[in-house]
Amino acid sequence: xxxxxxxxxxxxxxxxxxRRIVLTLMAIFAALPVYVMISTSLKPLRDxxxxxxxxxxxxxxxxxVDIWHTVPLAHYFVNSTIVSAAATGLSVxxxxxxxxxxxxxRFKGKRIFTITVxxxxxxxxxxxxxxxxxxxxxxxxxxxxxxxxxxxxxxITYLTxxxxxxxxxxxxxxxxxxxxxxxxxxxDGCGPLxxxxxxxxxxxxxxxxxxxxxxxxxxWSEVLFASVMTNDTTRTLAVGLRGYSTQYDxxxxxxxxxxxxxxxxxxxxxxxxxxYLVTGLTAGAVK
Amino acid sequence: xxxxxxxxxxxxxxxxxxxxxxEKPRRSYSIGRSAVPYLLVLPAIVMELLIHLVPxxxxxxxxxxxLTQFYIRNWGAAxxxxxxxxxxxxxxxxxxxxxxxxxxLITCAFAVLAxxxxxxxxxxxxxxMQDTFRGRGFLRALFMTPYALPxxxxxxxxxxxxxxxxxxxxxxxxxxxxxxxxxxxxxxxxNSFISVVVVSVWRNWPFALLVIMxxxxxxxxxxxxxxxxxxxxxxxxxxxxxxxxxxxINRVLVLVLFLWTFNDFNVPYVLFGQxxxxxxxxxxxxxxxxxFHTWNFGSGSAMSVLMLLFLLLVTAAYLTVTSLSxxxxxx
Numbered sequence: 001x002x003x004x005x006x007x008x009x010x011x012x013x014x015x016x017x018x019r020r021i022v023l024t025l026m027a028i029f030a031a032l033p034v035y036v037m038i039s040t041s042l043k044p045l046r047d048x049x050x051x052x053x054x055x056x057x058x059x060x061x062x063x064x065v066d067i068w069h070t071v072p073l074a075h076y077f078v079n080s081t082i083v084s085a086a087a088t089g090l091s092v093x094x095x096x097x098x099x100x101x102x103x104x105x106r107f108k109g110k111r112i113f114t115i116t117v118x119x120x121x122x123x124x125x126x127x128x129x130x131x132x133x134x135x136x137x138x139x140x141x142x143x144x145x146x147x148x149x150x151x152x153x154x155x156i157t158y159l160t161x162x163x164x165x166x167x168x169x170x171x172x173x174x175x176x177x178x179x180x181x182x183x184x185x186x187x188d189g190c191g192p193l194x195x196x197x198x199x200x201x202x203x204x205x206x207x208x209x210x211x212x213x214x215x216x217x218x219x220w221s222e223v224l225f226a227s228v229m230t231n232d233t234t235r236t237l238a239v240g241l242r243g244y245s246t247q248y249d250x251x252x253x254x255x256x257x258x259x260x261x262x263x264x265x266x267x268x269x270x271x272x273x274x275x276y277l278v279t280g281l282t283a284g285a286v287k
Numbered sequence: 288x289x290x291x292x293x294x295x296x297x298x299x300x301x302x303x304x305x306x307x308x309x310e311k312p313r314r315s316y317s318i319g320r321s322a323v324p325y326l327l328v329l330p331a332i333v334m335e336l337l338i339h340l341v342p343x344x345x346x347x348x349x350x351x352x353x354l355t356q357f358y359i360r361n362w363g364a365a366x367x368x369x370x371x372x373x374x375x376x377x378x379x380x381x382x383x384x385x386x387x388x389x390x391x392l393i394t395c396a397f398a399v400l401a402x403x404x405x406x407x408x409x410x411x412x413x414x415x416m417q418d419t420f421r422g423r424g425f426l427r428a429l430f431m432t433p434y435a436l437p438x439x440x441x442x443x444x445x446x447x448x449x450x451x452x453x454x455x456x457x458x459x460x461x462x463x464x465x466x467x468x469x470x471x472x473x474x475x476x477x478n479s480f481i482s483v484v485v486v487s488v489w490r491n492w493p494f495a496l497l498v499i500m501x502x503x504x505x506x507x508x509x510x511x512x513x514x515x516x517x518x519x520x521x522x523x524x525x526x527x528x529x530x531x532x533x534x535x536i537n538r539v540l541v542l543v544l545f546l547w548t549f550n551d552f553n554v555p556y557v558l559f560g561q562x563x564x565x566x567x568x569x570x571x572x573x574x575x576x577x578x579f580h581t582w583n584f585g586s587g588s589a590m591s592v593l594m595l596l597f598l599l600l601v602t603a604a605y606l607t608v609t610s611l612s613x614x615x616x617x618x
Contacts, residue, residue: 015521019415026412030430033444052458094330101327120339124550126571127591128342130584160338192323221437223553238439252447259440270435271428278501
């Protein structure tokens, strides 16, 4: 991000020192668990069952080999990837269409639509977990379409989790794209969809990237529905990671190695794209 | 999706030649009559109906049924229960009701504390990082990391740090700083409340930071420049310019944080596992346990409905009070 800020006058030393001290404390708070994760994942098992030690007795990569055998981690990885990617793709597509309608058209029911969609964001997940569970089980009984325990069930559930925020943010983002652009495209003979795909979407890429990251993170991290709606073949990482601690020994070094491995895709993606997220928030959500 | 695309696109391209002339002037006002916006929002509506709204209605219906394990696979056959489920869960002298009330109070205290600290850390961090200085980009990435980590991975790290025998927290507090007479238990007993608040703050404050940092970018530089010329120092600028400019975003941010924290299932569930200690018995996990242990979905639904009503009430009251005080401060 271009740092446009902003130092017309030199800051007094009291401010500079406050900043140094407070930000250092915050950095320690934020980084401590990350340090524990990395250092523990490089320890032999003996080091993690006894008293905590700040540094590994000797460094080993053993946990990174073992994690794949202790539980079928690769299998969970594939499941999580399929579910999250599909949920993200669908969610972004649906949100782009809805946001385009909200930002470019006046239509009856628009206010009700936006309010309803946004307010679903505040409903407790537990409120529709039980009914959704029942609905999925009973749809399965009645029609043979297995939504309960299937990836499809999780995909459609997850895509709706990120949908409200995505629509809201994209609509705000599209508002900031001059209407003249897509009106010109329509004058040139594009239909509404042509204008959307040729003009609005390319101009809204930062916003779209931001909501895609958000949608992927949402799906990748979800625990509640994953623990109820999956079975042995469709289990995702959110549930699978518990496999390391059901044994008599908790393999903490493996738990940490596995946590690191499953975190890398989303953390890397998020940190690379956080500038888009801030830009998207600035343009869309925060007015 | 494919159906919508192919249904509208050919029709549009057919008519675009001759229709171009008459389409242009009517676009801004009477376009409301066309079907296009409805087709565009249709997929979103279908998905919201399917996953949120219909289940919500079903959930309300379920709360009036005697929906025990015998009727899970055929819930239409479950006998009606009238208000029995509600009577059961608000009977605070009974076992179910008193446990729910306890969990509710714990959750309220948890949400207020966790939101307060998350917001405080977020706004402090954002204001201190408003200037450019060396290492700012790195710090921002570091601060975002807890939020980016998948919750089940990051909370498991905390569970390890909070272990009684081999955890970091006891090692530091007891072995190194000698602050406690003997190693404390952090995941059972009363301390578990502190644990779940700290973990929740650790995870959520980056969101507050992100939103407030974005909002700070929208404060015009001229305000700061003008006040600097008038002789205002940095602390005065924060008090007189930054804080008032953040009022509208704070209003939304605190509400959103509160709702998310109150509803949070992931942090307590991953931190405590299947059996939450009483001091950390947050309401989402409580309802989940109550429903799936006994398979009594009827009373579980009644609890969820009451929880939703409470949140609606709080939201309405919050928005009313804050908009009143906003209006007063503007007048």
